[in-house]
Amino acid sequence: MARTREPDTGRWLDTSDGLRLAVREHGDPAAPTVLAVHGYPDDQSIWDGVVAALAGRFRVVTYDVRGAGESDKPRRTEAYLLDQLADDLGRVADLVSPDRPVHLLAHDWGSIxxxxxVTEPRLAHRFASFTSISGPCLDxxxxxxxxxxxHPTPRSLRKLVNQLIFSGxxxxxxxxxxxxxxxxxxxxxxxxxxxxxxxxxTAQNPTRPAVSDGVRGLALYRANMRERLGDPGERRTDIPVQVLSPTGDPFVSxxxxxxxxxxxxxxxxxxxxxxxxxxxxxxxxxxxxxxxLVEHVEGGTETRGLRRSRVRPGRRDFQDQLVVVTGxxxxxxRxxxxxxxAEGAHVVVADIDEAAAENTAALITRTGAGATPHCVDVADGAAVERFAKQVHAELGTPDVVVNNAGIGLAGAFLDTSDADWERVIDINLWGVIHGCRQFARQMIDRGEGGRIVNIASAAAYLPSQLxxxxxxxxxxxxxxxxxxxAELAADGIGVTAVCPGLVNTGITTSTRFAGADDAEQARRQQAAKRLYQRRNFTPxxxxxxxxxxxxRNAAIAPVTAEAKVGLVLSRLTPGLLRAAARAELTPR
Known part of the structure; x- marks a missing residue:
């Protein structure tokens, strides 16, 4: 199997059993080394896009594993045992970075x-960090x-059966x-x-595996699966590990x-x-x-993304997440x-009333949590765009956005002026549109999903004359x-419509009644306030x-009992609700 030529752009590495592996290096040799390991049935070209993005900051090394690409293809199944593959990996690390541990980045069988x-005591010291994609430790x-x-439970058995189907x-x-x-x-x-x-x-950049690589690589499964899955050992690691788990992976759950x-x-x-x-x-x-991860391990700041993803006991649901709440x-x-x-998030407190936003932020910071106040009019699309850009520049991409800002408007249709319509649409609808548009784009670009929560109302499905x-x-x-x-699901972004119902807030005293004079306005506002106080469902x-x-990433979330009952009735007996609306019996 001896070769005299060099690989197209790189050098050869001799393995312990006499094979040669094709190794390529990219970027500044003095920078920290990222060693990328491909899977089956790929070759090192799978990393081309990643190399282009990383080589400006790091030295990036890729290689064709035995049996793939330009590297030698052993004929014996035993040559593909994990002990030998790990030894190859360690030799590549020794070749390209003999004096410093390397940072591993691996996919599929490369991760395996x-x-x-990294769990082998004689090799672990050669690695500073490990980012794994779609490849578990077989043990x-x-x-x-x-x-x-x-410990069988319906949930655990469902997970197991699902993985067994994936692994057929x-x-x-x-x-x-x-x-x-x-x-x-x-x-x-x-x-x-x-x-x-x-x-x-992926369809835009498809895999085109060589048939010879596919055939030779079958030995990976035949050499290792029965041994490792049949009698798993106790393999541990203390190095920083980051798992990128694609939610749509058809092979590894x-x-x-x-x-x-x-x-x-x-x-x-x-x-x-x-x-x-x-x-x-x-x-x-x-x-x-x-x-x-590499920059953090090398002494840099731990990003919010790393903090948010860290697994630790007692971690709260929204720990280290960034949440934007309007209104x-x-x-x-509030x-x-x-x-x-209280769940550990840093909250961006946005409101058109600057003093009110600052008061809410102060209330939160006194508890030891993080909050940043912002003054923004959600009805102003340009203002929301500036606001979203400022949040991104100062704090990053939000994990959760709650489009809550809104106003109340009551009164008969014929008493509602064009100006009334324009104002309520600008705030209640356009305000939500602006928030969704600006922050959804940020979430898509980040590529790690998110949540958008839009505050609607039980009035969305309960018809009312008023x-x-x-x-x-x-x-x-x-x-x-x-x-x-539906549109954002493929990007991992959940969208929830919350329908509160009768919640005792200040909206009762700020709601305008179209067509009413000042005295009638005051009377109706006080009547609404008393109704909401008697209901006493708190914010x-x-x-x-x-x-x-x-x-839960719920699609629709009615909050109060009347909102929940109303949602059921709107689906089962809409005619009954229309009759109630004619009789002015609909809860408001």
Missing amino acids: QAWHA HAGRWMREKLR YIGFFQLPALPELAWRTGVMGRLISTLERLDPR TPMQTEIAPWVANLRIRRVPGGHWLPRSRPDLVARCAGE AGGGIG ATAAAFA LPAYGTTKAAVLALSQSLR QRAAAEILRATR
């Missing part, structure tokens, strides 16, 4: 062998499966001759192309990749929307996440901002939220429901 290396996977069987191809790869035939007849290539089309981004805290002391988990070939589909995302100067908005802050304008805007918010939920209780809906 990297896990074996951890074996223990994970056995744990599900030892592994059994096929153990068969003689048939997998090779599938490769040589093009069946495997067509199957991979079909799976890639499930992720539109999220639970098996991420439920590994017992064996990894310093663990971060980032669930990201996307399919199996994340290095091809989102090289920018992979480079950013890996770069954040947070009082009422439900209570929601405080509730998120709330035609208000109910129209809230029905539009509900419809917008449903449409956005804090509403905020708790909003957080619960955000955790």
Whole structure:
């Protein structure tokens, strides 16, 4: 197997059993080294986009693992054992960075062998950090499966069955001759192309594996799966590990990749929307996440993304997340901002009333949590755009955005002027549109999903003679939220429409009654205030429901009992609600 030529752009590495691996280096040799390891049936070209994004800051090294690309292809199955693959990896690290540990970045089978290396005591000191994508430690996977069987619950068994379905191809790869035939007849290539089309981004940069790599690489499964999954060892690591788990991976389920805290002391988990070939589909995302960990381990600041993803005991649901709440100067908005802050989030408190925003922020910071006040008119699209850009520049991309700002408007349709309509639409509907548009784009660009929560109303589905304008805007918010939920789902962004019902807030005294003089305005406002006070559903209780809906990624979240009953009736007996509206019996 001796070769005299050099690989196209790089050099050869001799392995312990006489093979040669093709190694390439990119970037400044003096910078920290990122060693990227590809999976099956890929070669090192899968990292091209990631290399382009990282090489300006780091020295990036890629290589074709044995059996792939330009590297030698051993004929014996035993040559593909994980011990040998990990030894290859260690030799590459010694070659390119003999004096400093390297930072591992690996995908699929590259991750499997990297896990074996970082949990191997004789090799672990060679690695400073590890970012893993779509490839578990086989020993951890074996223990994970056995744990599900030892302590069976409906949830744990569902996870296990789901993973076994995902892993059905592994059994096929153990068969003689048939997998090779599938490769040589093009069946495997067509199957991979079909799976890639499930992720539109991968379809733009598809995998084109060589048939010879596919055939030779079958030995990876035949040499290792029975041994490692059948009798899992106790393999642990203390180095910083970051798992990027694509939520749409058809081969490795999220639970098996991420439920590994017992064996990894310093663990971060980032669930990201996307399919199996994340290095091809989102090289920018992979480079950013890996770069954040490398820079932190090398002495840099720990980013919010790293803090948010860190696994630790007692962690709160929204710990280290960034949450934006509009209309947070009082009422439900203030209570929601405080509730998120109590869960460990840094809250951006936005309101048109600057003093009210500052008061809410001060209330939160006195508890030891983080809050930043902003004055913004959500009806002004340009102002919301500036606000979103400022939040991004100063704090980053929000994880949760609550479009809560709104006003009340009551009165018959014929008493409601054009100016009344314009004002309520500008704030209640356009305010939500502006917030969704500006922050959804940031979430998409970040590539790690998020949550958008739009505060609608039970009036969205409960017809009322007295709330035609208000109910129209809230029905539009509900419809917008449903449409956005479908549109943004592929990017991992959940959209929830919250329908509060009768919540005792200051909106009762600020709601205008169209067509009423000052005296009548005051009388009706006081009557509404007494009704809401008797109901006495507090903003804090509403905020708790909003957080619960955000955790569950609910599509529609009615808050009060009347809102929940009204939603059911709107679906089962809409005629009854219309009759109630004619009789002015609809709750408001």
